[in-house]
Amino acid sequence: MAVFTINSTGEPEALRVLESLAVTNASATTTVAKAVRVPSWARTCHFLLNVTLMGGSSPLIDFALKGVDPATLDTTHVWNLGDWDGITQLTSAAAPVLVAVDVGPAIVADDTGSATASCRYGVMASLPPVIVYSIIYDGTTHDEDYTATLEVFFRN
Numbered sequence: 001m002a003v004f005t006i007n008s009t010g011e012p013e014a015l016r017v018l019e020s021l022a023v024t025n026a027s028a029t030t031t032v033a034k035a036v037r038v039p040s041w042a043r044t045c046h047f048l049l050n051v052t053l054m055g056g057s058s059p060l061i062d063f064a065l066k067g068v069d070p071a072t073l074d075t076t077h078v079w080n081l082g083d084w085d086g087i088t089q090l091t092s093a094a095a096p097v098l099v100a101v102d103v104g105p106a107i108v109a110d111d112t113g114s115a116t117a118s119c120r121y122g123v124m125a126s127l128p129p130v131i132v133y134s135i136i137y138d139g140t141t142h143d144e145d146y147t148a149t150l151e152v153f154f155r156n
Contacts, residue, residue: 026139033134042154044104054093056144061090067128082125088113
């Protein structure tokens with residue numbers, strides 16, 4: 001059992017840059033999994049994964065959101081938000097690819113995405129007190145390169 005680190009940045013509460021990836025010749029497949037506290041006033045949120053570079057023999061990126069028990073923040077107490085199991089695995093980003101994920105109780109569920117183009121997902125779920133995000137990038141051939149950022153916008 002691992003405990004998630006809470007991402008706390010100096011960004012305004014409504015907007016946070018959660019991750020900045022700059023990986024050259026990935027040495028192994030890597031998972032970045034952290035948690036972000038949801039402001040008590042927020043009713044919806046918008047995650048934006050901005051992938052500006054994927055290079056090498058077999059670059060792959062996965063991204064998912066989960067709820068977690070805020071008392072434990074551990075990997076054994078997580079669930080898929082709105083039964084959403086993550087994006088369609090990204091297989092290339094010849095140009096910047098923006099993957100948007102809207103989450104909220106009135107969001108229309110939409111699990112149709114793209115492996116190679118910008119797309120939007122909708123997750124119909126109430127916001128839990130803490131959201132876990134995970135980005136997995138492949139390093140199987142040790143020549144994969146990635147540049148990306150992950151941001152979240154909370155809305156009332």
